[in-house]
Amino acid sequence: MMRNLTFLEVGENELSGTLPTSHFNLSSLLILECIGNQLHGELPTNIGFTIPSLKMLNLASNNFTGLIPITLLNHTALGFIAFGYNSFTGRVPYDFRNFHNLNWLDIAHNYLEGDINFIATLVNCSQLDTLQLGPNHISAKLPESVANLSTSLESFLIVDTPISGEIPKGITNLNNLELLSLGGCKLTGSLPQDFGKLSKLVVLHLYSNELKGRIPSSLSNLTLLSELSLKENLLEGSIPPSLGNCQSLLYLNLSYNELNGTLGNELFEGPASFIELYLHHNHLEGSLPSTMSKQGRLEILKLSNNKFSGVIPDGLRYCSNLQNLFMDGNSFHGNIPSSLSSLAGLQQVDFSQNNLSGPIPAFFSKFPNLYYLNLSYNNFEGRVPTSSLFANESAVFVAGNSRLCGGIKQLQLPKCNENKSRKKINLIIICSLVGLVATAIGGVGIYLSCTKNKKTPLLRGSMIGNVTMKVSYDMLLKATAGFSSENLIGTGSFGSVFKGILDGKTVAVKVLNLQRHGASKSFIAECNTLRNVRHRNLLGIITACSSIDFQRNDFRALVYEFMPHGSLDKWLSGVDGNMSLAQRVDVAIDVAQALSYLHHECETPIVHCDLKPSNILLDNDMVAHVGDFGLARILTQPRHPNQSSTIGIRGTIGYAAPEYGLGSEPSTSGDVYSYGILLLELITGKSPTASMFNDGYNLHEHAEAALPDQVLQIVDPSLEEDNLTEEAEDPRVVQDELQRRVECVTAVISVGVSCSNHLPQERMKIVDTISRLQSARDNLLNARNRRNLPARGARG
Structure with missing residues (x-):
């Protein structure tokens, strides 16, 4: 009724239901903002005609469905369009060439389809500063027209979307970019060598693509860069040591590539102060540089599955904030330095699959937050502690260390005071197990194709026949001894299950708790689903009981075949x-x-x-x-x-x-x-x-x-x-x-x-x-x- 209303903002609440259609008849409305609620339903198809003055439409982070109305393209005065984090389907509105005031377009996290070439229609949007297009089902090659977008663009995001092609070389013309995220796509080719031109870049995500070539050394010019993720690509060559000059770099993820060479001292002695560093699953080699000790803010260090060698650096003790340390799958040797006892904040440690030796340090049992310690397949020796962390078999892994003894019985290690002959037998068995792990790589993953029409062979166990028993509440009451607690064998979301004897047959009776919301719906769903379905590996319903004879309340139960070995x-x-x-x-x-x-x-x-x-x-x-x-x-x-x-x-x-x-x-x-x-x-x-x-x-x-x-x-x-x-x-x-x-x-x-x-x-x-x-x-x-x-x- 507020015909002169110009501004309506109800964002970040817990509103549900649909937007009243009358809201779309407020012809004076300039701003409609409903972000972060639980609204659903479809938008009216005539939205482009009923709110002619609209400048901001923000419906992000709701549950809207259906199509984005094509009439929206009549709102050429719109400066802000946000439909992200909904469930819109259909094609992307494809023509924005007349939206000269548009500065924000967000359609990410929907199920939209179409061709990404509509980006070319955004070239005339000279004020555009935010463009977020994925995840969606948008496809085709990333067009060269990206390079012609407004130089005002600060945020450009297309993630987990099946776009292909190479990153346009001219993308470095967008010199005001602060966030560039093209992760989870199908991009190929190499990284532009002049990425360093994007001097205002704070976040660069190009993970999970098929990018090849070397990491451009020009990235070291990005003094504001905070996050760099190039993981899960095909990048090769060495890691540019000059990345250590990125003074704001906190998060670096280069994992799952084909990188090789050594880690230069410069990477850690420069102004970069890493908090999270992921280099696992590459071909990096050599010893770890002593300058790693300067990374006092480091919380996560993953070096797994490379070719690193040498000893574990004593300087790691200076990484006092370290929480997760993964160095497994390398060739480190020597003892675990006693100096690591100062890293009391450790939560996860993995030194497995190396050549480490010596005793297991007792200080691990004193770390208050440590819940995962993997020392498997090394050359550790001596007694395994039994206190604190070492008392939990799901937290400590020591398999493949033939000279260890003691520990809790679940670790299945020999006693430390056993006679020599028994030790020899255990040594043979454990060494055989280690050898088998190495030889099993090529002998697993057997695959036999099975056509869709091929019959599945019968297994053991009988199939419940199409027999329907007629039962009443009184029969079930008697069968379960009055639904006694002695016969209670389980409880679930919508009721309880009792064991009973019905007509000489042991059965399980599932009694629905109709006070629970959804219990009746669950009863109907289960009856409808299994009424005519019979298979040896499906729990068969013998009958369903529904009556109104018990204290004038509905009573609903399902009678199943009894499973003696439980769940x-x-x-x-x-x-x-x-x-x-x-x-x-x-x-x-x-x-x-x-x-x-x-x-x-x-x-x-x-x-x-x-x-x-x-x-x-x-x-x-x-x-x-x-x-x-x-x-x-x-x-x-x-x-x-x-x-x-x-x-x-x-x-x-x-x-x-x-x-x-x-x-x-x-x-x-x-x-x-x-x-x-x-x-x-x-x-x-x-x-x-x-x-x-x-x-x-x-x-x-x-x-x-x-x-x-x-x-x-x-x-x-x-x-x-x-x-x-x-x-x-x-x-x-x-x-x-x-x-x-x-x-x-x-x-x-x-x-x-x-x-x-x-x-x-x-x-x-x-x-x-x-x-x-x-x-x-x-x-x-x-x-x-x-x-x-x-x-x-x-x-x-």
Whole structure:
């Protein structure tokens, strides 16, 4: 009703719902700003005609969907357009040539499509200072017209967007740029050699492209540069020592390239004062310069997987703020300097895969914040401490050090007072294990293609028939002894599960708590999903009960086949016992076959949406069954994995696919992501929400970093299921068994990493996982069959 209203700002609140259409009829409105709320819905198509005077339209960081109205191009007086962090789809508005007052255009973090050549229409926007275009689905080559954008441009951002081509040489004409981010694209070619012209640059992100050539030495002219990320490219040559002259440089990431040569003293003795330095996964060599001691502000230092040699510099003690120190996968030798005892702020330390020797310093047990210490595959000797950090087997890794003894029993090291003959036997076994890690690199990742129409072979376990029992509330009351606490076997999000005897058959009765929001919807979803679905690896509903006979309140329950060995999460935590490697691979195959059936063999694809260990149940033969379909979605039509959704995040934190957090619709690729995390948890024994996974470090990265030759460092310690020396005196049999285990573990972790890829389109197809895992299991069981050991069966 405020016809003269010119300014409406409601940003950074918790407003929800849709924008009232009447707001778009306020003809006097100059500024409409709603950033950072929970608004949704689509914009009216006639927005370009109803608010003719609009100069600022800021709808960023909401949940808007649909198309950006083409009539918006009538608002040529607009100076500020911000649609970032929403779920807009369709084509990018493509013609901005008449927007002479435009200074801010942000359409990043949407699902927009089209050709990036529309940038050419922005050349006339002489006041443009901020241009943010990605992530989106915009494609084509980065046009040369970028070089003709306004010299007023301060921020230019296109990330995680499939644009290709080379970086235009003329981009250095944009001499007022402060932020240039073109990371996560498909750019090729080399870096412009005159990047140093961009003297006002503060942030330069060109990570995750296919850039080649050398790092321009002219970057040393960028005295204001604070962040430089060139990781995950194909850059070669040495690191320009002159980068140390960038006096404001705090964050330098050159990891995952083809860089070589040594680290010059100049890199660390100049005015640059690094806080985070990532040089891992290159071909750098030589010893570390003594000038590294001048980096007193350094918090993260990653030098992993290079060719560094020499001793660990004593000068690291002066890096008093150091929290994460990764030097694994190099050729460092000598002792760990006692001077490092001053680095009390350390949280993660990895010295594995080097040639270090001497005793394990006791000072590690005194660091209050240290939660990860990896000393595996070195030449350490002597007694392993047992106090503090060393009492936690999930925090300390010492495998592959043949002269260590003591420690907690979970580390499975020999006692320090054992007789010489026993030590000799252990030495042979451990040395064999070290050799196998080196030889396993070329023998893993077996791949057998499986066509979509190929029948999945039957496994053990029976399939519930299409039998529907008619039950009443009184029958279930009697079957569970009045829903007594003695028969309570579990609780979930929407109810409790009781064990009962119904018609002579042991069943599990899931009683819905209708006071919980969403419980009725969950009941309907599970009934609709599994009413006509039958598969040996799906938990079968025997019947569903819905009545209004109990205290005039609705009563709803689902009756399932009873799973005597409970849920998978209890086994992984050790509550119900330990599972062998063969059993875990069998479970992985069972679950994959269930998902393959839901995704590809049902008349209409079904997405589970909540795959996790607590929803995997084990029958009497340890055959896995996928249960709990309360969040399942029947796909009535094919959906793109990035298609937007208004239903909110589906699934459980840690297992839910990352695109769900951005509002994407449930998809089969989302289930594949959850399955990948499940595989990694099966082998590592670590939950994706474990305390060690924080600040962007997750289970996927933890597993990926161990491939292909460090997998034994991350496997669940309980997987050492057999005492090989007691069952086979021939060392060759022991070695063969160990090698097959390494190959099997590596294959499963490889599949898990592929399935849990951040990008949906890069995840492995579920039908392909089955053949990979079956091959790994068969290879493992070849040795087991020769020794007549069982493949299935519970171990308490």
